[in-house]
Amino acid sequence: MAEPEPRAPGERGRFITFEGIDGSGKSTQARRLAASMPDALLTREPGGSAGAEEIRELVLTGDPGRWSPETELLLFTAARRDHLEKTIRPALADGRTVVCDRFADSTRIYQGATRGNLRAKVDQLHALMIGTEPDLTFIIDMDPATALARGIARPDAESRFEEFGLDLQTRVREGFLELAEQFSDRCIVIDGGRDEDSVAEDIAARLASR
Numbered sequence: 669m670a671e672p673e674p675r676a677p678g679e680r681g682r683f684i685t686f687e688g689i690d691g692s693g694k695s696t697q698a699r700r701l702a703a704s705m706p707d708a709l710l711t712r713e714p715g716g717s718a719g720a721e722e723i724r725e726l727v728l729t730g731d732p733g734r735w736s737p738e739t740e741l742l743l744f745t746a747a748r749r750d751h752l753e754k755t756i757r758p759a760l761a762d763g764r765t766v767v768c769d770r771f772a773d774s775t776r777i778y779q780g781a782t783r784g785n786l787r788a789k790v791d792q793l794h795a796l797m798i799g800t801e802p803d804l805t806f807i808i809d810m811d812p813a814t815a816l817a818r819g820i821a822r823p824d825a826e827s828r829f830e831e832f833g834l835d836l837q838t839r840v841r842e843g844f845l846e847l848a849e850q851f852s853d854r855c856i857v858i859d860g861g862r863d864e865d866s867v868a869e870d871i872a873a874r875l876a877s878r
Contacts, residue, residue: 681707681708681760683800684875685771687847688808689840692860693740693867697808700868701875702767709759712769713747717754720733720747737784744775745793754798773851777843782836804872804878806871810836811862858861 684701686694695712702710714724727735727743735743748771759766772794779786816837848855856874860867 669808673725675686679763681761681762681764682804683756683766683768683802685768685773685805687770687773687777687805687814687844688860689810689812689837689844692808692810693818694806694808694860696856696858696864696868697871698767700770700864701871702765704768704872707763708765708767709755710767710769711751711755712750713771713774714744714768715747716751716756716768719750719754723747723750737755737779737786737813738789739774740783741779741786741790741793744779745776745797748772748775749797752798756800768802771805772798772800773805773844773847776847777840781843782839789811790842801851804875805851805855806874807848807855807866808860809841809845809857812841814861 686698686701688694698712699710713720714727715721723743723746727740727747756766756768771794772790775794776787776790780790790813813834816834845857848857858867858874862870
């Protein structure tokens with residue numbers, strides 16, 4: 669991929685996010701894109717700052733039913749606010765590209781559409797406490813059953829969402845595709861059912877076209 673044009677002093681950096689169901693390969697593709705851009709900062713949600721990483725441990729491990737949808741929404745919003753203040757905004761102000769594995773769109777789908785129909789509250793909290801949208805969002809799309817099998821096979825303890833099963837994966841996929849239509853100015857749907865290199869090449873080409 670061609671290197672981006674140098675930025676003028678004081679110019680805000682670009683904010684690029686990756687979204688998709690668990691096991692879709694979005695984290696891998698976020699890492700690959702960030703590695704291909706000399707100025708990029710790779711980060712993730714929930715997490716990306718010291719406080720947000722502590723909240724990540726609370727919500728992604730342990731009993732998946734211990735938090736109500738409303739409490740979960742507040743936890744994710746608190747993590748995002750800290751991440752925004754401590755990591756994202758300073759990097760953008762320095763003119764760096766920020767590549768983030770998940771951002772507010774995940775909350776819109778997981779907590780807003782599948783965990784109690786809280787989308788209106790998600791949007792209200794986002795407007796009040798976050799007020800930032802990505803410049804570009806890649807939604808990695810793939811078959812929910814295949815993605816679920818990948819996610820369950822991962823050797824980590826953060827199985828918070830995989831434990832909800834195929835039904836959730838299917839609804840989340842539908843939610844992301846609907847969201848891509850709603851925010852078509854910034855969302856690009858990428859076929860994640862191909863080999864890793866082909867997906868990365870597609871992302872690079874789509875980014876270059878923007």
